[in-house]
Amino acid sequence: MNKQQLCLVLDQIDPRYLDEAAGYRGRSPKRAARALLIAAVILLLGAIFSVGAFSAFRSVSLGYGEFIRPGAPTYKKHTLADGTALNLTYSHSTKPKTEVAYQPTYDVYLHGQDEYHFDTRGQLLSFYNNDRSLIFPQPEPIQEITRDRALEIAKEHLEAFYGIPPGYRQDRCDYNNESYFITYTRSLGQNGFIEGDYAAVFIQNNGILNGSKAPKPDLTEGLDLSKIATLSPEDLETYVKDQIIFQYGEGSCLACDLIDAYLQKDEEETVQLIAYTYVNIRGRVPTEMEFIYPLE
């Protein structure tokens, strides 16, 4: 049908609908309120989970059976072997390594001066006073584990926590009378711990691998980086979920959205959805420290 014929059809659209469209002034306050309500519920649920059963997954172990949660600093007293009492400030901040993947940092300060170091696994390494002498405590030895054992632990945890074995997970999605298989691949780092949860996502149709690679650094594309850089992991998760809910509505099919974006060669959209998936799972990934724990 050519444009002229099409115009002929369009000219006969019911004028009531044209009026409705002409008078449309954006989303209604009711709808906006609903979206806000959804966001509030998500925040509330997040708050509940943060103090509930899942709190351990979001906390950092100090290596002494104590946990601190991200956010406000925690003040604790510690008594040295010689009886000296120290007031320590523990702060668990999350600094963006990339804007999406987070590099947790575990910093503990003795008031005003000294340094207290943890390694990347959250194990306490050393505590120096202001003249750089090591005063507290003797570092606990980092438990040595073999690479194979580390991999084994990682697999156990991944399967136990969200049923996705390292390697890949495949979702089937029927869309437009065709079956698509969305394959998420998960890589494990050198030491057996998670480095990038979703290194790649492939969309496969009828056995033909079309391929849509999204290396981890690309996950930052399509998101509001300046905003993300200021968010904690929990807030980030909420933010991205909110974005999805606002944009796609509740109960929308993530896989369908992904296919849509992919079919339209909309890389930004595809990457954004992959990033959402990534963050969604990332929010539940146990910290590296927690992989160590079963050994103790």
Next chain:
Amino acid sequence: MEDQKIIALFFARSEQSITETANKYGALCRQVANNILADPRDTEECVNDAYLGLWNSIPPQKPRSLPGYLCRTVRNLALKKYRANTAQKRNSNFDLSLEELENCFPARTSVEETVEAAELARYLNQFLAGLDRESRVLFLRRYWYSDSVRDLAALFRTTENTVTVRLFRLREKLKKFLEQKGVFQ
């Protein structure tokens, strides 16, 4: 001023009617015309012609909906001008929006199509009636008012990507709807 009062001014042959119409619907008219013509001078001319058209047609016409009547007048004038202006030139929003929609309707070689167009329009109205309000507005703002995806994203307070995806789904839905009605057979 309420639409009924403006129409009353037209009936009273008061030039104030044009001023009030321009105040209330001038921006909308310019948008409709500019989406098709993409030229400020042509747009202005077209909108002024539409006001004149209103002046000449009301009375005897008494439109049930002033904006609908006005927009239709503007659009028809803009299309006329567009056809006169551009033999082969490809215009942005208007062409793009129609090209998106073209594949939803069956190709026709001969055009005894006025009747067919009426039939298709009936189906299209049925399709629109079955949509939720927001989807219907989105569809019409894109394919009747020829709004750009960017403008629609601003209107719906969402991203351009989302608008594109929604429009894609709406077109697919329309195509399926027309297939069910046997239009493509």
